[in-house]
Amino acid sequence: MLSREQIIDTAVELLDAGGEGALTVRAMTERLATGSGAIYYHVGTRDELLDTATETVVTAALATKPGGASVTPEEEIRAVALALFDAIAEHQWLATRLTLQIIRNPIGPVTVGIFERIGRQVGALGVPQAAWFDATATLVHYILGAVSQNARVDGDTSDVEAGVDREEFLGAASRAWQELDPDDYPFMHAIVDQMRxxxxxxxxxxxxxxxxxxxxxxR
Incomplete structure:
Protein backbone atom coordinates (compact mmCIF):
# COMPACT_ATOMS: atom_id res chain seq x y z
CA MET A 1 0.00 0.00 0.00
CA LEU A 2 1.25 3.45 -0.93
CA SER A 3 2.29 5.49 2.10
CA ARG A 4 2.93 9.17 2.72
CA GLU A 5 6.57 8.35 3.52
CA GLN A 6 7.03 6.63 0.15
CA ILE A 7 5.68 9.68 -1.63
CA ILE A 8 7.97 12.05 0.26
CA ASP A 9 11.04 9.84 -0.28
CA THR A 10 10.27 9.65 -4.00
CA ALA A 11 9.82 13.44 -4.18
CA VAL A 12 13.22 13.96 -2.54
CA GLU A 13 14.83 11.52 -5.00
CA LEU A 14 13.35 13.39 -7.97
CA LEU A 15 14.41 16.75 -6.54
CA ASP A 16 17.94 15.49 -5.92
CA ALA A 17 18.18 14.15 -9.46
CA GLY A 18 16.81 17.15 -11.36
CA GLY A 19 15.82 20.02 -9.08
CA GLU A 20 12.33 21.44 -8.77
CA GLY A 21 11.67 21.07 -12.47
CA ALA A 22 11.91 17.30 -12.13
CA LEU A 23 9.16 17.15 -9.52
CA THR A 24 5.98 16.77 -11.55
CA VAL A 25 2.79 14.85 -10.88
CA ARG A 26 3.48 12.76 -13.99
CA ALA A 27 6.97 11.83 -12.79
CA MET A 28 5.61 10.96 -9.36
CA THR A 29 2.81 8.76 -10.72
CA GLU A 30 5.19 6.96 -13.08
CA ARG A 31 7.77 6.35 -10.38
CA LEU A 32 5.19 5.13 -7.86
CA ALA A 33 2.94 3.34 -10.35
CA THR A 34 -0.13 5.07 -8.95
CA GLY A 35 -2.67 7.72 -9.89
CA SER A 36 -2.46 11.42 -9.11
CA GLY A 37 -5.39 11.12 -6.73
CA ALA A 38 -3.39 8.99 -4.32
CA ILE A 39 -0.62 11.60 -4.21
CA TYR A 40 -3.03 14.46 -3.61
CA TYR A 41 -4.76 12.43 -0.90
CA HIS A 42 -1.55 11.86 1.07
CA VAL A 43 0.36 15.14 0.58
CA GLY A 44 -1.85 17.65 -1.23
CA THR A 45 -0.67 19.85 -4.10
CA ARG A 46 2.79 19.98 -5.65
CA ASP A 47 3.64 23.08 -3.61
CA GLU A 48 2.57 21.31 -0.45
CA LEU A 49 4.73 18.34 -1.42
CA LEU A 50 7.71 20.66 -1.91
CA ASP A 51 7.12 22.15 1.55
CA THR A 52 6.81 18.68 3.07
CA ALA A 53 10.00 17.47 1.40
CA THR A 54 11.81 20.56 2.71
CA GLU A 55 10.44 20.02 6.21
CA THR A 56 11.47 16.35 6.15
CA VAL A 57 15.09 17.06 5.18
CA VAL A 58 15.44 20.02 7.56
CA THR A 59 13.88 18.14 10.48
CA ALA A 60 16.41 15.34 10.01
CA ALA A 61 19.26 17.88 9.98
CA LEU A 62 17.98 19.60 13.13
CA ALA A 63 17.94 16.26 14.93
CA THR A 64 21.74 16.11 14.70
CA LYS A 65 23.44 16.19 18.09
CA PRO A 66 27.12 16.79 18.84
CA GLY A 67 29.01 13.98 20.54
CA GLY A 68 30.38 14.10 24.07
CA ALA A 69 29.00 13.97 27.57
CA SER A 70 29.21 17.70 28.23
CA VAL A 71 28.29 19.85 25.24
CA THR A 72 28.57 23.64 25.19
CA PRO A 73 26.06 25.95 23.52
CA GLU A 74 28.73 26.86 20.96
CA GLU A 75 29.16 23.17 20.06
CA GLU A 76 25.39 22.76 19.74
CA ILE A 77 25.22 25.72 17.37
CA ARG A 78 28.13 24.45 15.28
CA ALA A 79 26.53 21.00 15.08
CA VAL A 80 23.19 22.24 13.75
CA ALA A 81 24.89 24.74 11.43
CA LEU A 82 27.06 22.02 9.89
CA ALA A 83 24.05 19.71 9.62
CA LEU A 84 22.22 22.35 7.56
CA PHE A 85 25.40 22.98 5.54
CA ASP A 86 25.71 19.27 4.71
CA ALA A 87 21.98 18.92 3.98
CA ILE A 88 22.13 21.65 1.34
CA ALA A 89 25.35 20.21 -0.08
CA GLU A 90 23.52 16.89 -0.51
CA HIS A 91 20.21 18.36 -1.67
CA GLN A 92 21.01 21.30 -3.96
CA TRP A 93 17.34 22.22 -4.40
CA LEU A 94 17.02 22.81 -0.65
CA ALA A 95 18.74 26.21 -0.69
CA THR A 96 15.90 27.88 -2.57
CA ARG A 97 13.11 26.16 -0.63
CA LEU A 98 14.71 26.86 2.73
CA THR A 99 15.07 30.56 1.97
CA LEU A 100 11.47 30.75 0.78
CA GLN A 101 10.25 29.03 3.92
CA ILE A 102 12.05 31.51 6.18
CA ILE A 103 10.78 34.50 4.20
CA ARG A 104 7.21 33.45 3.42
CA ASN A 105 6.24 31.18 6.27
CA PRO A 106 7.55 32.45 9.64
CA ILE A 107 5.04 30.27 11.50
CA GLY A 108 5.88 27.09 9.57
CA PRO A 109 7.73 24.13 11.10
CA VAL A 110 10.94 24.82 9.18
CA THR A 111 11.32 28.41 10.39
CA VAL A 112 10.15 27.63 13.90
CA GLY A 113 12.37 24.55 14.14
CA ILE A 114 15.54 26.37 13.10
CA PHE A 115 14.92 29.37 15.33
CA GLU A 116 14.01 27.20 18.32
CA ARG A 117 17.06 24.96 18.03
CA ILE A 118 19.52 27.84 17.65
CA GLY A 119 17.68 30.30 19.90
CA ARG A 120 17.83 28.01 22.92
CA GLN A 121 21.60 27.93 22.65
CA VAL A 122 21.79 31.70 22.29
CA GLY A 123 19.94 31.95 25.58
CA ALA A 124 22.29 29.38 27.11
CA LEU A 125 25.23 31.58 26.14
CA GLY A 126 24.00 34.14 28.65
CA VAL A 127 22.77 36.67 26.09
CA PRO A 128 20.22 39.08 27.64
CA GLN A 129 16.68 38.10 26.67
CA ALA A 130 16.09 41.51 25.08
CA ALA A 131 18.75 40.59 22.49
CA TRP A 132 17.67 36.99 21.84
CA PHE A 133 15.80 37.67 18.60
CA ASP A 134 18.45 39.89 17.03
CA ALA A 135 21.27 37.52 17.99
CA THR A 136 19.43 34.41 16.79
CA ALA A 137 18.26 36.06 13.56
CA THR A 138 21.84 37.15 12.82
CA LEU A 139 23.08 33.59 13.27
CA VAL A 140 20.27 32.11 11.19
CA HIS A 141 20.77 34.63 8.39
CA TYR A 142 24.51 33.94 8.31
CA ILE A 143 24.00 30.17 8.28
CA LEU A 144 21.41 30.21 5.50
CA GLY A 145 23.29 32.78 3.44
CA ALA A 146 26.57 30.92 3.69
CA VAL A 147 25.18 27.47 2.95
CA SER A 148 23.10 28.77 0.04
CA GLN A 149 26.18 30.37 -1.49
CA ASN A 150 27.72 26.92 -1.82
CA ALA A 151 24.68 25.51 -3.62
CA ARG A 152 23.51 25.96 -7.19
CA VAL A 153 20.17 27.70 -6.73
CA ASP A 154 17.24 26.65 -8.91
CA GLY A 155 16.66 29.30 -11.56
CA ASP A 156 20.34 30.24 -11.76
CA THR A 157 20.86 31.49 -15.31
CA SER A 158 24.63 32.01 -15.08
CA ASP A 159 26.92 30.25 -17.53
CA VAL A 160 28.44 28.12 -14.76
CA GLU A 161 27.64 24.53 -15.65
CA ALA A 162 25.90 22.38 -13.06
CA GLY A 163 28.28 19.89 -11.51
CA VAL A 164 31.38 21.84 -12.59
CA ASP A 165 34.52 20.68 -10.78
CA ARG A 166 35.15 22.90 -7.75
CA GLU A 167 38.93 22.95 -8.16
CA GLU A 168 38.60 23.86 -11.82
CA PHE A 169 36.14 26.65 -11.03
CA LEU A 170 38.31 28.14 -8.26
CA GLY A 171 41.40 27.83 -10.43
CA ALA A 172 39.75 29.78 -13.25
CA ALA A 173 38.57 32.44 -10.79
CA SER A 174 42.02 32.79 -9.22
CA ARG A 175 43.65 33.19 -12.62
CA ALA A 176 41.17 35.91 -13.50
CA TRP A 177 41.90 37.71 -10.22
CA GLN A 178 45.64 37.51 -10.88
CA GLU A 179 45.12 39.28 -14.19
CA LEU A 180 43.61 42.30 -12.41
CA ASP A 181 45.81 45.38 -12.11
CA PRO A 182 47.62 44.96 -8.74
CA ASP A 183 47.69 48.72 -8.23
CA ASP A 184 43.90 48.93 -8.51
CA TYR A 185 43.16 45.65 -6.71
CA PRO A 186 45.91 45.02 -4.12
CA PHE A 187 43.56 43.18 -1.76
CA MET A 188 42.36 40.77 -4.46
CA HIS A 189 45.96 39.93 -5.34
CA ALA A 190 46.81 39.38 -1.67
CA ILE A 191 44.03 36.82 -1.10
CA VAL A 192 44.01 34.98 -4.42
CA ASP A 193 45.91 31.94 -3.09
CA GLN A 194 43.69 31.78 0.00
CA MET A 195 40.59 31.80 -2.18
CA ARG A 196 41.85 29.05 -4.46
CA ARG A 219 26.59 39.59 27.74
Missing amino acids: EHDDREQFLTGIALVLDGITNL
Missing part, protein backbone atom coordinates in the same frame (compact mmCIF):
# COMPACT_ATOMS: atom_id res chain seq x y z
CA GLU A 197 42.89 26.75 -1.58
CA HIS A 198 40.17 27.44 1.00
CA ASP A 199 37.96 24.73 2.49
CA ASP A 200 34.24 25.60 2.37
CA ARG A 201 33.35 23.90 5.66
CA GLU A 202 36.29 25.46 7.50
CA GLN A 203 35.42 28.87 6.11
CA PHE A 204 31.83 28.33 7.21
CA LEU A 205 32.90 27.46 10.76
CA THR A 206 35.16 30.51 10.86
CA GLY A 207 32.12 32.64 10.09
CA ILE A 208 30.13 30.92 12.86
CA ALA A 209 32.98 31.64 15.30
CA LEU A 210 33.06 35.31 14.31
CA VAL A 211 29.30 35.69 14.78
CA LEU A 212 29.43 33.85 18.14
CA ASP A 213 32.25 36.12 19.32
CA GLY A 214 30.06 39.12 18.60
CA ILE A 215 27.03 37.53 20.29
CA THR A 216 28.92 36.66 23.44
CA ASN A 217 29.96 40.30 23.75
CA LEU A 218 26.29 41.12 24.27
